[in-house]
Amino acid sequence: MSPYDKKRKRILKRILVGLTLFILSVTFLILANFFFGDLLADWGDGNPVLWICFTTIFAVLAYPPLDQLYTWLFRQILFPRRSRIFLHLDRLTQEIAVTTDLPELANLLVNTLGEVLHFKTVSLLVRSPQGEGFIITSAHGWSVTDYRKLRFPVGSPFLELLKAAGPQVLLRERVIRSLSWQEANHLTGLFESLHANCVIPLWVKSELVGSINLLLPSAHYPLDEGDLRFFRDFGAEVARSLRNTLAIQDLRLLNEELRDAQSQLLQNAKLTAIEQLATGIAHEIHNPLTIISGKAQVLLLQRERKTYDEKVEEVLKTIVKQTRRAADITKKLLMFSRTSASPREKLRLESVLEDTISLLSYQTSLEGIEIRKLVGQDLPDFYGNVQELREVFLNLILNALQAIGAGGLIQIGITFQKNEKLFVIQVTDNGPGIPPENLDKVFNPFFTTRPEGLGLGLFVTQQIVHRYGGSIRAESETGEGTLFVIELPFQDPAVPNGEASVASETGGSKVHDPAVSRGDRI
Amino acid sequence: MIKLLVVDDEAEICDFLKAFFSDRDFDVDVAVSGETAFQKVQDFRPHVVLLDIKMGKVDGISVLRQIKEKFPQTKVIMVTALETTEKIEEAMRYGADNYITKPLSLEYLEHDVREKIANLVVKP
Numbered sequence: 001m002s003p004y005d006k007k008r009k010r011i012l013k014r015i016l017v018g019l020t021l022f023i024l025s026v027t028f029l030i031l032a033n034f035f036f037g038d039l040l041a042d043w044g045d046g047n048p049v050l051w052i053c054f055t056t057i058f059a060v061l062a063y064p065p066l067d068q069l070y071t072w073l074f075r076q077i078l079f080p081r082r083s084r085i086f087l088h089l090d091r092l093t094q095e096i097a098v099t100t101d102l103p104e105l106a107n108l109l110v111n112t113l114g115e116v117l118h119f120k121t122v123s124l125l126v127r128s129p130q131g132e133g134f135i136i137t138s139a140h141g142w143s144v145t146d147y148r149k150l151r152f153p154v155g156s157p158f159l160e161l162l163k164a165a166g167p168q169v170l171l172r173e174r175v176i177r178s179l180s181w182q183e184a185n186h187l188t189g190l191f192e193s194l195h196a197n198c199v200i201p202l203w204v205k206s207e208l209v210g211s212i213n214l215l216l217p218s219a220h221y222p223l224d225e226g227d228l229r230f231f232r233d234f235g236a237e238v239a240r241s242l243r244n245t246l247a248i249q250d251l252r253l254l255n256e257e258l259r260d261a262q263s264q265l266l267q268n269a270k271l272t273a274i275e276q277l278a279t280g281i282a283h284e285i286h287n288p289l290t291i292i293s294g295k296a297q298v299l300l301l302q303r304e305r306k307t308y309d310e311k312v313e314e315v316l317k318t319i320v321k322q323t324r325r326a327a328d329i330t331k332k333l334l335m336f337s338r339t340s341a342s343p344r345e346k347l348r349l350e351s352v353l354e355d356t357i358s359l360l361s362y363q364t365s366l367e368g369i370e371i372r373k374l375v376g377q378d379l380p381d382f383y384g385n386v387q388e389l390r391e392v393f394l395n396l397i398l399n400a401l402q403a404i405g406a407g408g409l410i411q412i413g414i415t416f417q418k419n420e421k422l423f424v425i426q427v428t429d430n431g432p433g434i435p436p437e438n439l440d441k442v443f444n445p446f447f448t449t450r451p452e453g454l455g456l457g458l459f460v461t462q463q464i465v466h467r468y469g470g471s472i473r474a475e476s477e478t479g480e481g482t483l484f485v486i487e488l489p490f491q492d493p494a495v496p497n498g499e500a501s502v503a504s505e506t507g508g509s510k511v512h513d514p515a516v517s518r519g520d521r522i
Numbered sequence: 523m524i525k526l527l528v529v530d531d532e533a534e535i536c537d538f539l540k541a542f543f544s545d546r547d548f549d550v551d552v553a554v555s556g557e558t559a560f561q562k563v564q565d566f567r568p569h570v571v572l573l574d575i576k577m578g579k580v581d582g583i584s585v586l587r588q589i590k591e592k593f594p595q596t597k598v599i600m601v602t603a604l605e606t607t608e609k610i611e612e613a614m615r616y617g618a619d620n621y622i623t624k625p626l627s628l629e630y631l632e633h634d635v636r637e638k639i640a641n642l643v644v645k646p
Contacts, residue, residue: 283576286603286624287532293625294538301545301628318534 013070020066025055086230088116093237100248102126106138109212109238114140119214121195123147126210127246129253134159134210141215142195150193158190162201162211169231170199171223198223200231202239209243284329284446284454288322295319329454344491349382349389349414349423350375356393357412360401367406371397376415382423383491388464395457396427396484402450403431403482421490428483434476442474523549524639527568529559529585530601531577539572542628543635556580560588568596569639572631573618575602575609583612590617597638601626 029051092112099105106124113122121141128135133153139146152159161170172191176184191197196213203209212235216223223231295315302308350373357364357371364371382389393412400410413426434442441447443462448455458474465472470488526548528539536552543550551566553559556577563571571589575582582600589596600613600621610621619638622631 283603287535290603290624290626291532291534291538294535294542294628297628298538298542298545301542322534 009074013067013074017063017066017070020070021059021062024062024066025059028058029055085117088112089234093234093241096238096241099241100245102137102245102249105242105245110138110140113212113214118217120217121213121215123194123196123213124210125152125194125213126242127208129246129249137210139195157186158194159208161187161190162199162208165201167201167203167232167236169228169235170201171228172197198231200235200238202235202242204239204243207243209239209246212238281329285326288326292319292322329456344383344385346381346383347386347389348379349425350379352386352389353393353412353414356390356397359394360397363401367401369401369404369407370409372409372411374411374413376413379414379416379423380490382488384468388467392425392461392464392486395461396486399457399484400427400429400431400482402453404429405431416490423486423488423490425486425488426483428481430481433478433480434474434482435478439474439476443472523547524570524635525549525551525566525568526635527551527553527559527562527566527571529553529556529562529571529577529582530574531555532574535574539626543632546632548635556582556585559585563589563593563596567593570597570599570635572599572601572635575600575613583609583616586613586618587616599631599634599638 032054033051092109095108096105099108106126110122110124113119119141121139123136123139123142125134126137127133133151133156135152136147136150161175165175172188176187179187191199194213196215198214198216200212200214201208202211295318299308299311299315302311305311353373353375357373360371363369397410397412400408404410409430411426411428413424413428415424416422417424438447438449443458444455445459446455447459462472465486465488468488468491470486472484472486474482474484476482524547526543528536528543528550529552530536530539531554533554536554540550540552551562551568553562557580559571559573559580562568573582573585573589582602586598586600589598594617597619598617600610600618601624602610602621603624613621620634622634
């Protein structure tokens, strides 16, 4: 209600009270004259001043009950306050129901109650997100610094009071009246600290989610049962919306925590990978260095001996061999540490495979190893870097070569799955297989079972495959050979590298096609 | 004569260490894996063991524990490629007498070995 409305209402009420009082006074005068006219005429000699005195006393006595009567009538008939408040609050509950942000909900609630319904102060007490009690989220009519200081930890007297009252609206006077003097004193302090004389608890079933604290203007104040019922229903509506918002907020917080934990985990994993790599590099490079320097030191100490010249040759050979070994490590490391995208071009996977096989032909023919190729029909062009793909084939074939002895068989298949747009490369050997405990380690840097091996081949292969958004896995059973399956997504030259690999990484790695499983080996 | 056992899965490292210490009147034996190392200790009964930490299946730490359990008087010097690792702390906890890092300085190593056995009465 606007101040202008209020003023109009007050003037109207005064006129009505005045008129009624006038009529009543005249009626009183007539009646008094009729009944006691003779008596008064005798006693006061018919003086009109006496009549006026009596009438005034009557008017003064009659004013308060009349005023009360009109106030009541105004409220009930002429200005149906409750129905207008109802409309406002109904609209408010609807707006609150679709608000998912807690501060927004709190501000909407307190400002509407404060500005539209003219409650002197309004505040919203809400369960804190960490769950260690209740805090005032928003308030109207008192300062931010004041309410921010207030904390209601679990078990505090105010919360206990709310819990004891259940869904009933608490009116300060009523609560205090039912308590002992000391308790009442304490609670008065509590209500004052909340700047409230009316508290609407917010319950959802048996869960207390908060409360709306109001300081009602004295004109509204003696609330009747209808008002209280109305506030209680309003409280129930707000409680439901508030609880949903709190649940969303909790979820949001949890989500953030999860994301933090995840990024921390990723960071740790990355560190571990770097640590692992650094440890491996140090170890791998220090061994050849130890051999080189050790042999040289021994040789230096033996230069006076007769056999010195023979020894020199032997040591020099060792040095050449060990330097090559150390250089190999750095070369392999460079292969995967390259951060910029290597230039990619249109190429045919089967020709890269053929080149790689011919590179190894001398070694394979020497050991009587057969390499069988099975390339699918109508293989589309692949967009990639020849060096990288050659490295992939080379590492897989070398790995197989080292696993099988003389007279072994290596089968390599390349197929294209049209539906999934995936190139599938399978490399199978009939070697002794990989023991189950090693199967998940084969792609770790520096993991090797051969004393001469670096343990970088499969690691580098995996890095390259990942760079193309593909996946690689090993399947093996002891005594039954090993199968490596690589799935590479078809690279559309129209789409930039990065996007293509991201798009295919999600779909590509999850694909499990029965044709590439162990049962259908090529 | 001081008996020295060199344990390293790199045969070339064993080779030159054997050559070096043999020249300096040590009685040297080698083991090229963790698996064979403890057997060598039992057979050869060395005064000092030069023990590589990172080896194939059985690493230096487990060999160290076996040695210190059965022959606590045997001095063990750990050899490692890495200085900053918990492995060294672990080795010291299990009673390793010292550690040296690769690449090795042979003269320093000899000094260290001699220092370790200085208190031992070595039978000729």
